[in-house]
Amino acid sequence: MIPNPFALPGRSDPFAALDPFAGDASEVLKLYVDVDHTEEAFQQFERAFRAPRELTGRGQLIVAMGESGCGKSALINRCAWHACTLLKNAGLEPLVVDVRDQGRDTENHVQRIEQISKFLIRYLYRKQYLDITQTEYEELIKDPAAVFADLGLYLSGEETVVVVRLPRTELPTEITAWANKTHARLLFFAELRGEHDAAAISEQSRGAEQLPTVALEVKLLGLGHTAAFVRHRMERANHPADGPQLHDDVARRVDTTRGWTIRELQKLLFYFFEERCRTDRGGDIHWQDLLEYFMRDADRLIGRNDG
Numbered sequence: 001m002i003p004n005p006f007a008l009p010g011r012s013d014p015f016a017a018l019d020p021f022a023g024d025a026s027e028v029l030k031l032y033v034d035v036d037h038t039e040e041a042f043q044q045f046e047r048a049f050r051a052p053r054e055l056t057g058r059g060q061l062i063v064a065m066g067e068s069g070c071g072k073s074a075l076i077n078r079c080a081w082h083a084c085t086l087l088k089n090a091g092l093e094p095l096v097v098d099v100r101d102q103g104r105d106t107e108n109h110v111q112r113i114e115q116i117s118k119f120l121i122r123y124l125y126r127k128q129y130l131d132i133t134q135t136e137y138e139e140l141i142k143d144p145a146a147v148f149a150d151l152g153l154y155l156s157g158e159e160t161v162v163v164v165r166l167p168r169t170e171l172p173t174e175i176t177a178w179a180n181k182t183h184a185r186l187l188f189f190a191e192l193r194g195e196h197d198a199a200a201i202s203e204q205s206r207g208a209e210q211l212p213t214v215a216l217e218v219k220l221l222g223l224g225h226t227a228a229f230v231r232h233r234m235e236r237a238n239h240p241a242d243g244p245q246l247h248d249d250v251a252r253r254v255d256t257t258r259g260w261t262i263r264e265l266q267k268l269l270f271y272f273f274e275e276r277c278r279t280d281r282g283g284d285i286h287w288q289d290l291l292e293y294f295m296r297d298a299d300r301l302i303g304r305n306d307g
Contacts, residue, residue, distance in 0.1 A: 002244075002277040005237035006270040014270045015263060017073030020081035021096070029078070033232045035225035036262050038075050041216040045079045048214045052083070052090045055161050059148075059182025060211035063175055063201065065192045066218035069261030072168070072191045075218055080165060080189045087161055094187075095157075097123055098165045109174035112167070113181075117144035120164065124155075131156040145181070149209070152184035166190040176204045179213045220259040227251035229265065244276040246285050253287040268294060 008014050008031065010023050020028045032038065045062065054060075062079055064072040084094040102119045103112035121144045124130045125137050132140070132154050140147050140154075147154075155162070166178060168191035175192050182188055192201070198215035221229075230246055233239075246269075254260055272293050276285070 002240060003237060004270065004273045004277050005233045005239040006266060006273050007237075015267055017071075017077060019074070019077040021077065021098075025081060029081075030236065032074070032078060033229050035229050036071055036221050037217060037219040038071050041075055041218060042078060042082075044216055045214055046082070048212070049079075049083060049086065052086045052092060052161075054211055055087075055092070055185060055187055056152075057184055058209055058211045059184060059186035059188070060213070061175070061179040061182050061188040061190060062214045062216070063190045063192050064216045064218060065194070065196050065198065065201070067195065067220070067261065068193060069263035070218040070220060071262050072193075072218055075216060076165075076189050076191055079216070080163060083187060083189075084163060087163075091159060093157055093160045094163045095129060095160050096163045096165065100165050100167045103167050109169070109171050109177060112169075112174065113177055114145050116167070117147070117181075120144070120162075121147060124162070129156055129160065129162075130154045148181040148186060149183050151186060155185060161185050161187055163187045164189065168193060170194060172196055172201060172204070175201060175213075179204075179210060182210050184209075220261060221255065221265060223255050224251075226254040226260075226265060229262070230269070233269075244273060244283065244285055247287075249287050250285065250290060271297065 006014065008016070008018075009027065016022075018028055018031055022028070032042075041064070049062075062076065062083070064076040064079070066072050080096070084096065087094040097120055099116050099119055102116045104115075107115065118141060121130075121137075121140055125132070130137070151162070162185060164186070166188055169175065170193045172192065175190055178188055178190060196215075198217055201215040202213045227248075230251065254265065268290065272285070272290060275293075
């Protein structure tokens, strides 16, 4: 059977957001493709994050914004991984804490922040990253959201920078609240659903104790993006010339018929090629073939998950 070129190597979920922290980072980083503004956004992050040692004095928040399925998670994961690499190169010790599963959508943002803050403080204390007594810990946990201003003073390692991967949110006010909680030796990475004014987000999050918030945007697929994505995946998988191939009209129609997200395109192509490769059917695949398949399996294909 011909391997599916749209399967993600080493991943059971072909639609999971790319994440260098999960699996072989060197291989995951090779899967990023210059589409939907993600490369421009990553380059923006690289320009903004050139002096990691500044985090010893002031904190910072990095946020990826965009519609559901446009690649926010993949982008922010890549930025967090790159930041950790730069921190290490600068002689600092990044301590990554993943709180993305903490906080419930049914809570208001104040409650979510309190719950996440409590989890973070509890995690740091139990892992012995905080140089405090049991009594001091019990006092801190009473008002966990207020502890960030002095958290750098409590960390046991002098060169430690806490890198926090926050849950995604739809509320700009929550992003602003988190930005204002970044202080010395704290670096937050967040996702904000929907279209927002990046300049406004950065300006509202500006404070004396914080480095400027970096607001990154991902977008829908643009002209040429479908062809670039397909070509990248085909070449990476060494897809055989006698295997199923997308005709040029497919990329043109995808780029011009509607606003597609990278997750929608990945889902459609994965399922379609899974069927074609399993039956060893080669030859050109035209737009009409994909359209008929989409209509037949619409319920499975149109669901939009975030990323």
